[in-house]
Amino acid sequence: MLDIDEDSLKHGVLGLVIALVEIIKDALKTQAFKRMEAGSLGEEEMNRLGEALMDLDKAFDQIKEEHGVAETVQKVRSGLDDVVDEVLDKWINPERWSEELATKNIRD
Amino acid sequence: MEAIRAKHATIDDLLERILDKGIVLNLDLVIGVAGIPLIGVNLRAAVAAVETMIEYGFMQAWDEDLRQYAANELREKKLALGSDETVLLEMFGSCWHSDGIYRAWRPGRLYLTGRRLILYRQEPAEVLFQTPLADIHGMSIDEETYFTGTRRKMLYLSLVPDKIVSLYAEDIEALKQALEERGVNSGTMPTDSLMPFSRAMRAGSIIKERTVADGKMWHQVPGTGIHGPTWRPGWLYLTVERLLWWSDSDGRVGLEIPLGNIGGIHLAARNLDDVPKNQDVLTIIYRNSHDNEGKALFSGEMLSQWQRQIKEQVLDHGGKDSHA
Numbered sequence: 001m002l003d004i005d006e007d008s009l010k011h012g013v014l015g016l017v018i019a020l021v022e023i024i025k026d027a028l029k030t031q032a033f034k035r036m037e038a039g040s041l042g043e044e045e046m047n048r049l050g051e052a053l054m055d056l057d058k059a060f061d062q063i064k065e066e067h068g069v070a071e072t073v074q075k076v077r078s079g080l081d082d083v084v085d086e087v088l089d090k091w092i093n094p095e096r097w098s099e100e101l102a103t104k105n106i107r108d
Numbered sequence: 109m110e111a112i113r114a115k116h117a118t119i120d121d122l123l124e125r126i127l128d129k130g131i132v133l134n135l136d137l138v139i140g141v142a143g144i145p146l147i148g149v150n151l152r153a154a155v156a157a158v159e160t161m162i163e164y165g166f167m168q169a170w171d172e173d174l175r176q177y178a179a180n181e182l183r184e185k186k187l188a189l190g191s192d193e194t195v196l197l198e199m200f201g202s203c204w205h206s207d208g209i210y211r212a213w214r215p216g217r218l219y220l221t222g223r224r225l226i227l228y229r230q231e232p233a234e235v236l237f238q239t240p241l242a243d244i245h246g247m248s249i250d251e252e253t254y255f256t257g258t259r260r261k262m263l264y265l266s267l268v269p270d271k272i273v274s275l276y277a278e279d280i281e282a283l284k285q286a287l288e289e290r291g292v293n294s295g296t297m298p299t300d301s302l303m304p305f306s307r308a309m310r311a312g313s314i315i316k317e318r319t320v321a322d323g324k325m326w327h328q329v330p331g332t333g334i335h336g337p338t339w340r341p342g343w344l345y346l347t348v349e350r351l352l353w354w355s356d357s358d359g360r361v362g363l364e365i366p367l368g369n370i371g372g373i374h375l376a377a378r379n380l381d382d383v384p385k386n387q388d389v390l391t392i393i394y395r396n397s398h399d400n401e402g403k404a405l406f407s408g409e410m411l412s413q414w415q416r417q418i419k420e421q422v423l424d425h426g427g428k429d430s431h432a
Binding site: 011023026027030031034035038040041044045048052054055058059062063065066068077080081084085088089 | 116117118121122123124127128158159179182202213217230231260340341
């Protein structure tokens with residue numbers, strides 16, 4: 001029986017969405033710093049950009065507090081980080097494949 | 109030379125590296141059914157940070173045009189103030205917006221001028237809320253407790269035609285003080301008639317009997333379908349008739365047990381694999397609506413006091429209608 005609870009669905013989906021948007025926000029922030037450092041932006045533009053990013057941070061904190069999903073968001077993000085870490089690790093070290101294969105064969 | 113890799117790569121690092129170096133995609137794709145090609149996709153894409161794009165000679169003109177356009181737009185769409193109106197105070201803020209199914213905090217920048225209080229959002233430009241100061245009849249500050257443990261102050265303004273607006277501001281005390289200096293009275297609102305969406309108000313419409321105790325409490329919502337049991341934040345009410353748990357994330361009653369149905373209460377430290385780890389857990393055994401035995405798990409603060417109070421209420425209640 002597939003019985004998806006409305007509550008848990010909302011909680012989980014909201015946490016996931018916020019986590020994904022937060023990752024994009026962080027990427028934008030990094031790029032903003034890079035542009036500022038590169039020195040192509042004017043004084044007024046830098047202020048505007050900085051202020052908008054700070055307001056964005058506050059709005060995010062407010063949403064997470066209001067819905068109590070800070071923990072879920074953190075979990076999703078660290079989960080994604082782990083996946084990235086694992087995939088990169090395998091990419092860079094192809095010998096892991098044979099290691100994994102070997103352990104699998106032993107188990108079979 | 110050996111490749112060295114930092115211990116923990118994060119998704120942020122990955123994105124930064126991709127954007128910094130730039131990525132070029134060449135994609136040829138044929139979608140078919142039963143071996144017959146039906147849709148062809150031929151895609152060439154380059155994704156990189158604008159800084160990288162410019163370095164390689166792309167998008168330079170576009171970048172300048174866009175920034176020029178934004179600067180012009182900003183000048184045109186600036187918050188319109190009267191000729192003799194000056195901004196006295198400016199800070200980050202948000203207001204509660206409720207329109208049918210769309211209910212949310214809408215963030216923007218709060219401006220206090222000599223005449224008005226305005227919440228203005230720059231992108232996309234919109235005045236989210238504004239009121240002449242003369243229309244503010246009263247205001248009061250109230251604290252809301254969140255499950256992260258933080259308490260946040262809210263400013264409630266009562267406007268002329270029986271309208272209450274709730275605002276959040278970065279520096280709410282400064283805002284209140286500035287409003288007071290402008291002649292807005294504080295504390296003129298009956299505190300129990302405001303808070304249109306506060307927990308107290310919502311629960312008040314459900315609980316008519318006397319409440320013995322209430323406080324914040326985590327509850328393990330039973331697993332359904334693909335989800336395992338999950339801990340949820342909420343508020344537990346013990347009344348003279350029942351035990352009621354309000355789910356914060358859903359804004360409705362999550363569990364209701366008549367006192368007469370409670371069969372036992374245990375308090376023990378448990379190792380849980382979800383949010384509260386190795387914590388004291390209050391287990392309440394009760395008879396549910398299908399006359400089966402159910403278990404409700406709660407976790408939070410002052411559990412031993414809760415246990416004692418619930419026991420007392422159940423005994424009192426049992427004495428009255430010879431149950432249990």
